[in-house]
Amino acid sequence: MDVSVGTRLRVLRKDAGLTQVQLAALAGTNQAAINRYETDRAAAPYRILVWYATYFNVSLDYIFGLCEDPRGRYVCVTPEGAAEVIQRKPDWSEFVEACFTPGSELNCRLKQMILNMGEEEKHK
Secondary structure, rough: OOOHHHHHHHHHHHHOOHHHHHHHHOOOHHHHHHHHHHHHOOOOOHHHHHHHHHHHHOOOHHHOOOOOOOOOOOOOEEEEEEEHHHHOOOHOOOOOOOOHOOOOHHHHHHHHHHHHHHHHOOOO
């Protein structure tokens, strides 16, 4: 994938029908800064990148061009896949289920992230 951060930021803004001035006002910055970020003449600070991810409901992986899915590299597993993970790690599944409200948008993403962390720890 040869997409720059600036290109992703520009496409997100344009797809939302926003001008640089409008986006700058929403993000708490100015149009000149947005222009520099979108043209890759300056790196957007962490605060701005997180704001973009939150506002446009995309992952930072997507913004950084690490994947093509706006949800990120670690998208939700199917119920069947989740059942398999739960069978392999019953202690993790109990912890994860206790942490998140069923049906919330972040539920599946956060569950998968925690399960992935557990898997990484297992391989250390």
